[in-house]
Amino acid sequence: CSMCDNCIERFDHHCPWIGNCVGKRNYRYFYLMIASITLLCIYILTFTLVHIVMLSKEKEDSTLISAMSATPASVIEALICFFAVWSVLGLAGFHSYLAGTNQTTNEEIKGSWAQRHGEVVRNPYTTNNCCSNFAKILCGPSYTRYIDNTFLT
Numbered sequence: 001c002s003m004c005d006n007c008i009e010r011f012d013h014h015c016p017w018i019g020n021c022v023g024k025r026n027y028r029y030f031y032l033m034i035a036s037i038t039l040l041c042i043y044i045l046t047f048t049l050v051h052i053v054m055l056s057k058e059k060e061d062s063t064l065i066s067a068m069s070a071t072p073a074s075v076i077e078a079l080i081c082f083f084a085v086w087s088v089l090g091l092a093g094f095h096s097y098l099a100g101t102n103q104t105t106n107e108e109i110k111g112s113w114a115q116r117h118g119e120v121v122r123n124p125y126t127t128n129n130c131c132s133n134f135a136k137i138l139c140g141p142s143y144t145r146y147i148d149n150t151f152l153t
Contacts (some may be wrong), residue, residue, distance in 0.1 A: 012104040022105075025143045031095055032138075037091040038085070047080035048074050099137050100130040101122075 004014060012023035022030045052074055056067035068075050098108060102125045125135055 004075040004095055010104060012098075013106060026141075029139050031099060034092045034095055038088045041081050041085040041088055045078060048078040048081065052078065067126065099134055102133040102136065 004021060004124075010027075012022040012027055014021050015030065018030070018033075020026070052064070052067050055071060056062050056064045058067075061092075078081065098105060101123070105124060107123075127136060
């Protein structure tokens with residue numbers, strides 16, 4: 001990794017949001033974190049909108065605008081979640097594609113397994129099946145550390 005000067009097996013990328021390299025040992029946890037953040041954003045957006053709509057239907061003469069003016073914090077929260085959900089949903093979608101094809105971000109950006117000059121280049125990590133690629137990444141074995149750091153304690 002050029003950011004932290006570590007050697008990472010099956011290097012995916014250096015993530016500034018978690019301040020760590022993502023690779024073979026922690027990709028499943030990174031993917032599950034992105035998926036859970038996406039679900040959380042959708043959940044918060046949905047129930048914030050439900051809260052505003054229910055508030056508008058509470059009284060017969062109440063409108064959606066009056067409900068929004070009664071709870072400006074909910075409106076701000078809905079706006080933030082609306083814009084945030086697109087970025088995390090895009091990130092989750094991209095990493096779902098990568099997990100389905102069993103590629104890393106680094107390989108996708110560099111085009112490591114793209115066809116060049118008509119010759120077929122095969123990804124050695126893929127099982128040629130999207131579901132088994134997901135199972136291999138998310139349900140595969142936990143990988144151990146190569147460096148024993150017990151001497152640090």
